[in-house]
Amino acid sequence: MSTAWQETIRAQFEALKSDPETKPKTLAMAEAKLRWAEAATAESRSALADGGRPCYFNSGCCSYSDGTINGIEIAEKSIRLVRWNDFSGLPDREVLREAKLKKIFENCCDGEGDD
Numbered sequence: 558m559s560t561a562w563q564e565t566i567r568a569q570f571e572a573l574k575s576d577p578e579t580k581p582k583t584l585a586m587a588e589a590k591l592r593w594a595e596a597a598t599a600e601s602r603s604a605l606a607d608g609g610r611p612c613y614f615n616s617g618c619c620s621y622s623d624g625t626i627n628g629i630e631i632a633e634k635s636i637r638l639v640r641w642n643d644f645s646g647l648p649d650r651e652v653l654r655e656a657k658l659k660k661i662f663e664n665c666c667d668g669e670g671d672d
Contacts, residue, residue, distance in 0.1 A: 563594045627653070634658055 570587045573579045620626045625642040638654040 563598050566591050566594045636661060
């Protein structure tokens with residue numbers, strides 16, 4: 558669970574709290590969302606083994622106004638960030654980044670690695 562996510566929700570809550578125009582129901586909903594985020598983050602941390610490190614996985618998926626699509630492929634013991642476009646009129650695949658899953662998992666487990 559990303560701490561940044563929780564901090565974003567906290568900042569939104571604080572902004573609503575400082576605005577005199579904020580309706581009580583809106584403020585109560587924002588506070589409930591913040592408490593939920595705090596609990597979810599605490600639960601995620603407690604699920605880790607002693608010395609465990611949380612990992613954040615960004616799916617990398619996105620579509621753009623020029624028609625390109627970025628996505629994650631997991632195949633052949635590798636993970637790849639791939640861009641698809643149809644500039645030529647046919648789907649065209651471009652690998653932007655690639656890594657072996659074994660290396661990724663090793664880095665998550667022991668915190669060491671080159672990249």
